[in-house]
Amino acid sequence: LAKTTQPISMDSYEGQEVNITCSHNNIATNDYITWYQQFPSQGPRFIIQGYKTKVTNEVASLFIPADRKSSTLSLPRVSLSDTAVYYCLVGDIAGTGFQKLVFGTGTRLLVSP
Amino acid sequence: DAGVTQSPTHLIKTRGQQVTLRCSPKSGHDTVSWYQQALGQGPQFIFQYYEEEERQRGNFPDRFSGHQFPNYSSELNVNALLLGDSALYLCASSLSRASHYGYTFGSGTRLTVV
Numbered sequence: 001l002a003k004t005t006q007p008i009s010m011d012s013y014e015g016q017e018v019n020i021t022c023s024h025n026n027i028a029t030n031d032y033i034t035w036y037q038q039f040p041s042q043g044p045r046f047i048i049q050g051y052k053t054k055v056t057n058e059v060a061s062l063f064i065p066a067d068r069k070s071s072t073l074s075l076p077r078v079s080l081s082d083t084a085v086y087y088c089l090v091g092d093i094a095g096t097g098f099q100k101l102v103f104g105t106g107t108r109l110l111v112s113p
Numbered sequence: 114d115a116g117v118t119q120s121p122t123h124l125i126k127t128r129g130q131q132v133t134l135r136c137s138p139k140s141g142h143d144t145v146s147w148y149q150q151a152l153g154q155g156p157q158f159i160f161q162y163y164e165e166e167e168r169q170r171g172n173f174p175d176r177f178s179g180h181q182f183p184n185y186s187s188e189l190n191v192n193a194l195l196l197g198d199s200a201l202y203l204c205a206s207s208l209s210r211a212s213h214y215g216y217t218f219g220s221g222t223r224l225t226v227v
Contacts, residue, residue: 105155
């Protein structure tokens with residue numbers, strides 16, 4: 001499983017765009033990239049997943065360069081409720097459903113008024 | 114559509130005791146995984162159950178055991194509790210052939226060992 005590296009923490013203000021970058025230099029061909037969000041005393045929640053280029057949903061965008069050695073989660077116009085820990089995970093899309101999720105320490109995002 | 118339900122939400126145990134945590138998966142899911150999350154850390158994989166069998170196991174001692182029932186619900190048992198077992202225990206359910214986005218987590222059980 002490819003190891004990921006993220007900033008430990010980030011600060012932002014309401015209404016700003018936040019970009020969190022994750023490094024995964026040893027990503028394998030079959031690996032895809034997934035981001036989870038976790039609020040205090042809750043379980044992680046899936047945000048977005050991608051393999052290459054750009055993926056966008058109603059919550060966030062995920063940018064993946066051609067070499068796939070990094071990815072950037074973009075949160076447009078954050079609000080106070082976006083204060084959470086964000087985890088970047090890398091794993092094999094071709095595997096069976098019997099996959100274990102490997103979490104790092106994540107990025108603690110603090111959004112201030 | 115109910116998500117993943119875990120019980121109890123909080124628990125206090127004494128060192129050396131045994132504890133059982135319970136998980137009901139999301140409707141339609143057949144696979145249950147358990148994770149331990151220490152304060153300030155990311156969740157760590159304990160084990161995964163499918164068809165009432167343990168399919169994968171993380172780096173946890175045999176004091177941690179589990180079970181899956183025919184209705185897909187699951188239990189996590191921890192024997193001979195240590196102070197270091199204090200953590201948030203998360204249950205995640207999925208379909209047997211889902212990729213990462215198919216995982217749904219419960220809110221966890223906060224276990225405190227004193």
